[in-house]
Every structure is written in C-alpha cells, then in structure tokens.
Amino acid sequence: MFDFMMATAPEICAELGRRLRARRLMQGWSQVELAERAGLSAGTIKNLESKGQASLMSFIQIIAALGLADDLGELFRLKIVSIAAMEKAERANRKRAPRRAVK
Known part of the structure; x- marks a missing residue:
C-alpha cells in the first residue's frame, strides 16, 4: 500500500497518475478516448x-471525465477532533494573513 505520509511530491504525483490509469483501463477507455471526454490532448493523459x-x-x-469528482469531497475537509480544535478552526476562517512590512 502506498504511504502518502512518507512519499515525496513527485512520488505522490506518479502514484496518482498510476491510479488514474488503472481507472481508465477499468472503464475500457484508450488514452485518446479519455482525452476527448476530458477535453484535453492525448499527450496530457500520457504525461x-x-x-x-x-x-x-x-x-x-x-477526474471529472472518469466520474471521480465525488471523491474530491473529503480531500481537504477539516477534521474536528475536539471542541478546542473546532474553535481554532473557526478562528482561522476569520483571520487574514499578516501584512508584509514594506522595505
């Protein structure tokens, strides 16, 4: 099983590419067919x-062309594990980033 926590960014990208390829093949589509459905070039799919x-x-x-858009729903959703974490998340939603000092 792939460990996203221990992987580098290029390793994660490669793994996601492999997973999308497996989904494409499972649906019986060629790279050209997926490209057409996604509105992209076949080279983009290949890359x-x-x-x-x-x-x-x-x-x-x-992802949308493969019918996987629903899987994105939980991708970066905040997971609240305590009341304190919930309050902290609420405060974070209201703050702006600090301004940079002008040099």
Whole structure:
C-alpha cells in the first residue's frame, strides 16, 4: 500500500497518475478516448499517467471525465477532533494573513 505520509511530491504525483490509469483501463477507455471526454490532448493523459505531470486544471478535468469528482469531497475537509480544535478552526476562517512590512 502506498504511504502518502512518507512519499515525496513527485512520488505522490506518479502514484496518482498510476491510479488514474488503472481507472481508465477499468472503464475500457484508450488514452485518446479519455482525452476527448476530458477535453484535453492525448499527450496530457500520457504525461499524467507516465510521469505524474499535469496542471491542476487538467487533473480535475480527467477526474471529472472518469466520474471521480465525488471523491474530491473529503480531500481537504477539516477534521474536528475536539471542541478546542473546532474553535481554532473557526478562528482561522476569520483571520487574514499578516501584512508584509514594506522595505
């Protein structure tokens, strides 16, 4: 099993590319067919699957074309484990980043 916590960013990208390739093959689609459904070039699909390289927009278009958009729902959702954490998350939603000092 792939350990996302121990992996580098390039390793994670490559793993996501492999997983999307497996989903494409499971649906019986060629790279060209997925590209057409996602509104992208076949080269974009090839780069994601083989090198783990694609823009975020292309990645989302591929996920949507594969019918995996619902899987994004929990991706970065805050997990509240205590009342203190809930209060901290609420305060974080209201704050702005500090201004940089002008030099």
